[in-house]
Amino acid sequence: MGDAPIRxxxxxxxxxxxxxxxxxxxxVRRGEFFGLLxxxxxxxxxxxxxxxxxxxxxxxxxxxxxxxxxxxxADVKRQIGVVSQANTxxxxxxxxxxxxYHGRFFGVPRxxxxxxxxxxxxxxxxxxxxxxxxxxxxxxxxxRLMLARAxxxxxxxxxxxxxxxxxxxQTRINLWRILEDLNRAGQTTLLTTHYMEEADVLCExxxxxxxxxxxxxxxxxxxxxxxxxxxxxxLTLEGDPTPLAERAERLDAVRSVERDHQIVRxxxxxxxxxxxxxxxxxxxxxxxxxxxxxxxxxxETVFLNLTGRExxx
Amino acid sequence: MRAWLxxxxxxxxxxxxxxxxxxxxxxxxxxxxxxxxxxxFAYVFPKIGQGFHxxxxxxxxxxxxxxxxxxxxINFQGIQAVALPLVQEFSVSKEIEDRVLAPVPVWVVGxxxxxxxxxxxxxxxxxxxxxxxxxxAHGEAPVVHVSDPALFAVVLVFACFLAAAMGLFIGxxxxxxxxxxxxxVVVLPLTFLGCxxxxxxxxxxxxxxxxxxxxxxxxxxxxxxxxxxxxxxPHMPVWAFMFALxxxxxxxxxxxxxxxxxxxxx
Numbered sequence: 001m002g003d004a005p006i007r008x009x010x011x012x013x014x015x016x017x018x019x020x021x022x023x024x025x026x027x028v029r030r031g032e033f034f035g036l037l038x039x040x041x042x043x044x045x046x047x048x049x050x051x052x053x054x055x056x057x058x059x060x061x062x063x064x065x066x067x068x069x070x071x072x073x074a075d076v077k078r079q080i081g082v083v084s085q086a087n088t089x090x091x092x093x094x095x096x097x098x099x100x101y102h103g104r105f106f107g108v109p110r111x112x113x114x115x116x117x118x119x120x121x122x123x124x125x126x127x128x129x130x131x132x133x134x135x136x137x138x139x140x141x142x143x144r145l146m147l148a149r150a151x152x153x154x155x156x157x158x159x160x161x162x163x164x165x166x167x168x169x170q171t172r173i174n175l176w177r178i179l180e181d182l183n184r185a186g187q188t189t190l191l192t193t194h195y196m197e198e199a200d201v202l203c204e205x206x207x208x209x210x211x212x213x214x215x216x217x218x219x220x221x222x223x224x225x226x227x228x229x230x231x232x233x234x235l236t237l238e239g240d241p242t243p244l245a246e247r248a249e250r251l252d253a254v255r256s257v258e259r260d261h262q263i264v265r266x267x268x269x270x271x272x273x274x275x276x277x278x279x280x281x282x283x284x285x286x287x288x289x290x291x292x293x294x295x296x297x298x299x300e301t302v303f304l305n306l307t308g309r310e311x312x313x
Numbered sequence: 314m315r316a317w318l319x320x321x322x323x324x325x326x327x328x329x330x331x332x333x334x335x336x337x338x339x340x341x342x343x344x345x346x347x348x349x350x351x352x353x354f355a356y357v358f359p360k361i362g363q364g365f366h367x368x369x370x371x372x373x374x375x376x377x378x379x380x381x382x383x384x385x386x387i388n389f390q391g392i393q394a395v396a397l398p399l400v401q402e403f404s405v406s407k408e409i410e411d412r413v414l415a416p417v418p419v420w421v422v423g424x425x426x427x428x429x430x431x432x433x434x435x436x437x438x439x440x441x442x443x444x445x446x447x448x449x450a451h452g453e454a455p456v457v458h459v460s461d462p463a464l465f466a467v468v469l470v471f472a473c474f475l476a477a478a479m480g481l482f483i484g485x486x487x488x489x490x491x492x493x494x495x496x497x498v499v500v501l502p503l504t505f506l507g508c509x510x511x512x513x514x515x516x517x518x519x520x521x522x523x524x525x526x527x528x529x530x531x532x533x534x535x536x537x538x539x540x541x542x543x544x545x546x547p548h549m550p551v552w553a554f555m556f557a558l559x560x561x562x563x564x565x566x567x568x569x570x571x572x573x574x575x576x577x578x579x
Contacts, residue, residue, distance in 0.1 A: 015579075054413060055579050074317070078416035088411035092331040092398075101330070104323035105415040107316055149411075 003066030005030055005157045005188045006051060010060035013046050013212075020046040022212035023060065028157075028190055033183045035203030036192040037299065043212035044192035045085070048161045051190070052082050065156050078106065081150030082159045087142050089134040095145055096121065096130040099152050106153035113152070120148040124178070140171035147178065158182070160191040164198060176201060196299040206299070208306055215306040224297040227306055230255055231271035235264045235278055236291040247281045262290075271296045320417045321425050328429040343390060343437045347382040348444050354378065355449040368515065372546060375445075375455040380538035381509030382445045383438050384472065388507070388531050389500060390437035391476025392483060395430035399484030400492050403576070413577045423481060423573040427566060430477030431470075438469065457542050464551070468537035471558040475530055478562060482569035485576050507531030512539060514547035530565075533557035 006028035013021040021043040028034040036044045049055030050062050053073040062069045065079045090098050096117050103113030121127045124144045129137065137145065143163065150158060160179070164172040179202060183189055193199050199206050200220045207217040216223060237244065241264045248257045248266050253274050258265040268274040275294045282289050332339060355375035357363075368377065402409040413419050446455060459465050483499060506526050508516075513536050516523035526532050536549040537558055 049579070052414065054410070054577065074416050074418050077414050078316075080414075082411070082414055084407070084410050086407040086410065088407045088409075090327075090408055090411075091401075091406050092334070093327070097330065101323065101327045104326065105320050107319045107323075107416070 007063045011057055011062050012059035014058045019212055024214055031186050031188055033189045033202055033204045035199040035206040036209050037199040037206050038209035039194055042209045044209055045161055048159055048192055052159055053077055079156040081155035083146045083150050083163050085162045091135050094131050094133055099149055102149045103152040108153055116152050124148045158187055158189045162192055200299055210307050223302045227302045230267040232295045233266045233275050234293050235289055237262050238288040243285050244282050317417045317421055320415050324425040343440050347441045351445050351448040355453055359450040359453045373453050375449045375453050376543055379445050379455045379457055380542045381535050383441055384534040384538050385504055385509055386437040386441040387434040387472050388476045391430050391434040392480040394433040395426050395477050395480025396484035400487050400489050404489035419574045419577055420570045423570045427477040427481050430480050431473040434473035434476050460544050465541035468541050471562045472534040474562040478566040478569050485573045503531045508535040512547050513549050530561055
């Protein structure tokens with residue numbers, strides 16, 4: 001099939017008077033790591049719900065592997081693996097059984113389901129816990145098992161709904177590594193997150209979502225470039241900073257300069273080299289630099305520019 | 314369709330695995346109530362000469378109890394086996410979110426729960442029968458004979474499905490904070506007013522009750538089993554309980570599956 005793994009056309013979901021998703025157009029390419037980034041309540045989970053058949057669209061279309069989610073829900077479910085926000089592991093089963101029976105639900109033959117369960121436990125360093133009941137697992141291990149379970153039947157598309165919310169930083173970074181490895185091996189992945197950093201680290205392309213609409217879709221780098229995200233360089237000097245400010249304005253990468261007492265704040269179109277240039281200029285003017293910092297463009301600044309509102313995680 | 318059946322089979326295999334693991338619990342919750350009941354009413358009461366001598370025509374109370382207590386076992390097990398785990402899956406564990414992602418239409422997931430509940434109900438009937446048949450005082454043995462095995466089989470199967478369909482409905486709509494009320498509000502009235510301890514036909518002196526209990530699905534389970542196991546006792550006409558059991562299983566089954574679907578797909 002030449003179909004895109006995920007495509008939505010004017011996808012809408014209305015709950016009563018609340019428009020949760022408002023005419024969303026997305027296309028995720030095969031093998032891509034795609035992110036839906038936005039604050040809580042932006043419509044990310046509703047979108048994932050529609051793509052995974054548990055939320056029925058009010059309007060528009062959503063296609064997974066070319067199949068309409070409203071009309072071919074059972075076939076769509078066969079194509080996807082889902083890691084939801086909540087821990088949805090089967091509490092009545094052991095760790096190993098969670099994987100084995102999941103495989104069986106998806107029609108994986110018994111010997112293959114057994115082998116897959118063993119293989120995934122190994123891959124996710126859970127072999128020692130194979131016979132534990134799942135309620136004995138810590139949050140991080142449960143998260144890993146949920147991911148392993150979503151992969152048992154080798155889905156075309158992997159959906160991750162806020163996979164690292166409420167998880168400690170170390171576990172989060174471990175999970176990121178695993179997800180990166182999977183994607184490198186060709187796994188098409190759609191992730192929702194409200195962590196800017198997560199989207200930035202993992203995703204090849206990001207849709208910035210707010211109030212049910214996609215405000216922009218692009219690579220993290222391109223989003224930062226296009227939506228005016230600039231490197232902010234701040235120098236604190238001893239003495240009058242005016243001469244340095246005047247010189248800074250003449251540098252080619254510099255977009256704007258602000259002065260505030262002994263501080264010069266420069267917004268630059270690139271992050272490399274400008275700080276060094278400014279420090280050298282200050283030295284040439286005989287000014288002492290007490291402090292200098294450079295803040296590269298981030299998705300936070302992108303969000304700010306797209307919505308006019310500050311991003312709240 | 315083949316793929317659906319495969320998934321259905323796997324969902325069932327999972328439930329059987331869990332049942333095997335918790336088989337002790339299954340036995341205890343199935344056996345306790347009927348065992349104590351026949352012990353007190355069919356053994357202790359006759360022994361100490363207290364009240365309860367069955368029907369006026371000399372039929373022993375234990376004979377009345379056999380079909381009634383089997384019906385209780387079926388009903389109680391069907392509701393409990395489906396509703397209690399489902400309430401958990403919807404609230405605390407959220408497991409249902411994953412289960413409905415099995416590659417079948419959502420109603421198949423719900424139907425499997427009814428089916429698995431019905432199987433457990435049937436097992437409960439099998440476990441309870443020897444107890445209610447064998448536990449009694451000397452001379453108080455119940456008189457049981459199955460004159461129409463086909464009728465008995467059909468009654469048994471539809472009683473089990475009806476109980477499990479009630480379980481799915483209750484499990485889908487019940488607020489988890491009110492789960493403790495399940496017993497008081499649903500199970501007890503169904504049981505005590507379910508023609509367990511008295512045949513429906515003998516209620517004529519209390520006509521309003523005789524009419525009122527017709528709204529209780531348990532009545533048809535008890536009366537169906539009474540007709541099949543103890544045909545000499547007065548009982549409801551066959552067409553009446555068959556209509557209720559078959560119609561009720563199908564009607565409530567479809568309704569509970571629709572309710573279940575509406576709950577999981579928003």
